[in-house]
Amino acid sequence: MERWDPPYEARVIWKPGAARTGRPPRLSIRCRGEGSGTTILVEHSGGTSLRGAPREEQELGWLATEVVAPLLLAIAPARLAEWADDRGGRRPSGPSSRALYKEPIYHLPGFHAILEGLALRKDDLLLEVGCGGGALLKRALATGCTAAAVDHSAEMLAVASQQNARALAAGHLQLRYGDATALPFPGERFTCAVMSGVLPWLPDPVSAFREVFRTLRPGGRFVAWTSTPKMYGTPAVGPKRRGGARLYDDRALTRFARKAGFSDIRVDHPDLRPVARAVRVPRSARFLFGPEYGVLLWARRG
Numbered sequence: 001m002e003r004w005d006p007p008y009e010a011r012v013i014w015k016p017g018a019a020r021t022g023r024p025p026r027l028s029i030r031c032r033g034e035g036s037g038t039t040i041l042v043e044h045s046g047g048t049s050l051r052g053a054p055r056e057e058q059e060l061g062w063l064a065t066e067v068v069a070p071l072l073l074a075i076a077p078a079r080l081a082e083w084a085d086d087r088g089g090r091r092p093s094g095p096s097s098r099a100l101y102k103e104p105i106y107h108l109p110g111f112h113a114i115l116e117g118l119a120l121r122k123d124d125l126l127l128e129v130g131c132g133g134g135a136l137l138k139r140a141l142a143t144g145c146t147a148a149a150v151d152h153s154a155e156m157l158a159v160a161s162q163q164n165a166r167a168l169a170a171g172h173l174q175l176r177y178g179d180a181t182a183l184p185f186p187g188e189r190f191t192c193a194v195m196s197g198v199l200p201w202l203p204d205p206v207s208a209f210r211e212v213f214r215t216l217r218p219g220g221r222f223v224a225w226t227s228t229p230k231m232y233g234t235p236a237v238g239p240k241r242r243g244g245a246r247l248y249d250d251r252a253l254t255r256f257a258r259k260a261g262f263s264d265i266r267v268d269h270p271d272l273r274p275v276a277r278a279v280r281v282p283r284s285a286r287f288l289f290g291p292e293y294g295v296l297l298w299a300r301r302g
């Protein structure tokens, strides 16, 4: 967590009315830098017991617990980053995320690599975990396959439904609200499964992979597209920090897949810079599609 610069102390002292005696109630706010964070003590003291206390004393207690402490928590520097992560990636919401995930330009090169590798056919039944605004589904469904998808953002599901309204109406697509670690689908249903840009937001990737494994038919193939740890510190991901995006090296990804029960596991680092150029990713960001920044994990249910 980032820290506020100063160790400082602010005090609010509530002056009692002239006729009142005793120690005036006070609210003190003390900040102490500790390690990489800041400890803040908000203390309401003095005065009489709150029950039956004069209204102004009650107001000070209310101010301490209901206004000052939550406000300080909300404006902590790390909270801003958490908010942006949630709204932009972990559980996208708000108008800009709804617009972005309709056609997520920075994910299009990944979609290209996924679809090329999966080579979907009409008889495929595809599962997408964390479908966002349904842009990959739209491309997948164009191959004639059928699909089902899950996301835990209601706003993303609404965008995905609009984008794939025809496929939904024709019964070629099922969209479900749910979590990656408890998929709302029966076992052995799908011929293939995909996750694009979801791994960084999963607290427990192995549990999610186990669910994919459970819902795949024997022989079913799985592909996950994600960024490598080299992406930390770039404008796409920002600095590595607790609670932020989690990026894994090839060994960790392979281990997750093996623990979930998969076989035929391999990782690919395609050079997607030409695709990035073709889909008009801005020139300054194209280097992020070089082989060292992105990874495809391929696996099969044996």
Ligand SMILES: C[S@@+](CC[C@H](N)C(=O)[O-])C[C@H]1O[C@@H](n2cnc3c(N)ncnc32)[C@H](O)[C@@H]1O
Binding pocket: 088, 089, 090, 091, 092, 101, 104, 107, 129, 130, 131, 132, 133, 135, 136, 150, 151, 152, 153, 156, 178, 179, 180, 181, 195, 196, 197, 198, 201, 202
């Ligand atoms: C960065 S977005 C990627 C969206 C889409 N796959 C794409 O590539 O454009 C991550 C998506 O995964 C979803 N997601 C993250 N964690 C999830 C979970 N535990 N269960 C279901 N969906 C999840 C988010 O709501 C979001 O829509």
